[in-house]
Amino acid sequence: MHDGTLHRLFPSAKFDEPLRRYTAWKIGGPADALLEPKSVDDLVAAVREARENGVPVTVLGGGTNVLVRDGGIRGLTIRLAKSLTNVEVEGTSVAADAGVLYPVLANTTAASGLAGLEFATGIPGTVGGAVYMNAGAYNSETREVLVWADVFRAETGEVVRMRNEELDLSYRHSILHERPDWLVLRAGYALEPGDAGTLKARIKEFRAQRMNGSPNKPSCGSTFKRPPGDFPGRVIEAAGLKGTRVGDIEVSPVHANYFVNLGGGTAEDALELMDLVRTTVREKLGVELESEVRVIGEP
C-alpha cells in the first residue's frame, strides 16, 4: 500500500521501518507504517481510521514473542512498548496500561509493598503481550493475578472491560488468539499486601536465576511450549540438537529451547530450524512440539 494512502492516514507513522529494530530476536522485514500512539485515544483513532480505509492492523507490544517474517508487515503496525505506560496503584488493586513493561510492573508493585507480580520480572514484554500470552514464570502466571482487561474491539468500535474468566486464559493462551481484531488497552490486577524489602529480594533472586540459565544473545525466549509432562529444552537436548544451526540461527548450547540469533539470522532461517527441530524430536522421541512464538508478516 505504497500509494501515499498510509502517509495521508497516519502522518506521524514511520514508513518502511525495519521491524528487526523492534523485536527481541532482531529479526523482521519492514512495516509499511509503524505507529507509536501517544495515548489510548490516539490508538483507538488510528485503528478506526485503518478499519474505515481497509488497512490491516497488527499490534506489537515489546516484540519479545514474535517472529516477524522477512517480507515484513503490510498496512499499519502499532507498537505499544514505548507508549501507554501509566500504572495506577490503589490499595491492593493495580491498573496498568498495555505498554507497561512487565519487569517495570514487577518493580513498581514490589516497591509499593504489593505481592503477586514478582514473577513478571523475568518476562521482557508488555502488559498487553502478557495478557495475550497469559505470560508466566517461576510457577506463576498472569491469570492468577489478573482481574480484568479493557479490550478495544475494532469490529464494533467499543471498549469492553473483560473479566479474567471471559479471557479464556490457559497455558500461553488467551481468547485474543482467536480474535485478531481485539486489542488490550489496560489491565487490572489484584495483589496481596507484602513487605517491599522481601519482595525486592525475591525479584533479585529470580533475576540471578535467569542470568545463569539463559543465553546472552537475541532470541524470543522459549521457542516451543512445554509438551505434556516434559520440557522442550530437555527433549531438544535429548534429540542431540544443541548447537544445531541454520544460517545464523542456532539452538543455544546454553538452553536448548532458546534459538539465538548470531548476528545475521533471518525469519526463514528461524522457521527452517524450528521445522528441523520439530521433525527430529518427533522422529527420535515421539514428542510433538508446538510453537510458543507467534509468527507474523509476509514471507
Ligand SMILES: Cc1cc2nc3c(=O)[nH]c(=O)nc-3n(C[C@H](O)[C@H](O)[C@H](O)COP(=O)(O)OP(=O)(O)OC[C@H]3O[C@@H](n4cnc5c(N)ncnc54)[C@H](O)[C@@H]3O)c2cc1C
Ligand atoms: C529473553 C526472553 C525471556 C522470556 N521469558 C519468558 C517467560 O519466562 N515467560 C513467558 O511467558 N514468556 C517469556 N518470554 C516471551 C515474551 O516475553 C512473552 O510472551 C510476553 O508476554 C510477550 O509480550 P510482548 O509485549 O513482547 O508481546 P509481542 O511479542 O509484541 O506480541 C506477542 C503477541 O501478543 C499480541 N499483542 C501484544 N500486545 C497486544 C495488545 N496490547 N493487544 C492485543 N494483542 C497484543 C501481538 O499481536 C502478538 O500476537 C521471553 C522472551 C524473551 C525474549
